[in-house]
Amino acid sequence: MPHARATKALRTFRPGLRFALHWLAVRDGGNGSAVARAKPLGAAGDQARESLIVKLLPATPEGRAKLTREFARQSVASAAMNGTDLRVPRPMWLGDTLAAAIYEDAGGKTLSQLWAGLATPADGAPLLHAAGRWLRAYHTLSARAAPFSPAPHLNWLLKGVAAHRAGQRTIPEFTRLEAQIPALHALAKASHGQPNTRAITHRDFHLRNLIQRRSGQTFGFDFENDAEDEALRDSAFLLNDALIHWPGPCPDPADFAPAMAGFHAGYGAPAAAPAVCAFFQKFAALNAWAKLGTQPASGPARRRRLACLIALAETGQALLHP
Incomplete structure (x- = not known):
């Protein structure tokens, strides 16, 4: 299920922290792609204000390859465009075996x-x-x-x-x-x-x-x-x-x-x-x-x-x- 995969990804990325998940999109009953906003629980300082986006794709060779391509392309675009008011959310962590990626949360609407x-x-x-x-x-x-x-x-x-x-x-x-x-x-x-x-x-x-x-x-x-x-x-x-x-x-x-x-x-x-x-x-x-x-x-x-x-x-x- 997506909750278990997202939680494992977040624990790997931010060891010792717990996160509240708000699901923004879930397809195919959680066996396909899913996107959640993650906010830390009980953290202090900058970490308490941090908001992350967790994206999951199917944990298949195709899903992993697709997410890896997306993460790489977004990394290029983020590095090139993030010095202005035209931005790309910063890629922060990629978990190949989980088919999970963590990105900066852009917020807004x-x-x-x-x-x-x-x-x-x-x-x-x-x-x-x-x-x-x-x-x-x-x-x-x-x-x-x-x-x-x-x-x-x-x-x-x-x-x-x-x-x-x-x-x-x-x-x-x-x-x-x-x-x-x-x-x-x-x-x-x-x-x-x-x-x-x-x-x-x-x-x-x-x-x-x-x-x-x-x-x-x-x-x-x-x-x-x-x-x-x-x-x-x-x-x-x-x-x-x-x-x-x-x-x-x-x-x-x-x-x-x-x-x-x-x-x-x-x-x-x-x-x-x-x-x-x-x-x-x-x-x-x-x-x-x-x-x-x-x-x-x-x-x-x-x-x-x-x-x-x-x-x-x-x-x-x-x-x-x-």
């Missing part, structure tokens, strides 16, 4: 929590500005210029379309998605060879993986990816996530222009030419739309996500380029 309390989409501009600044700093650690090739992305989507036609998977509202493919081909042709940036991407860059303190410090975390990709992928993931998780009714993408402006002001020069941004935005929306057919059950949240992705794919609102 996730941008997802802050986003849920906004009154209008325009109010989200400061939060997305902070997200854009953090993402630019992270991409800068490994960014390189490379001409854009739409083929891998286009082929990935077309494989999913072919699987639906063969009855091997189900894509919701397939006729509407299929109607967007000719336009995506045209955008692919226009974007081929255009200026583009590749970098080691976060690859799970959503509002829940950013934390902001009252001081204004912004922390990014959850570094499971260590592979290079299109830098635009992180931007598209975040902006789509922001639109889909707006707390009110699913808005028209055009209503998000002020919030998107905040992101672009924070990120700076776009990660690719306008033609690449146009292709990748439509691809990202269509790809996420196609993946909804692989997710279990339907419900209000899934229907809302589908409606927002259809709007993003069909309206052509320029989210990835100011």
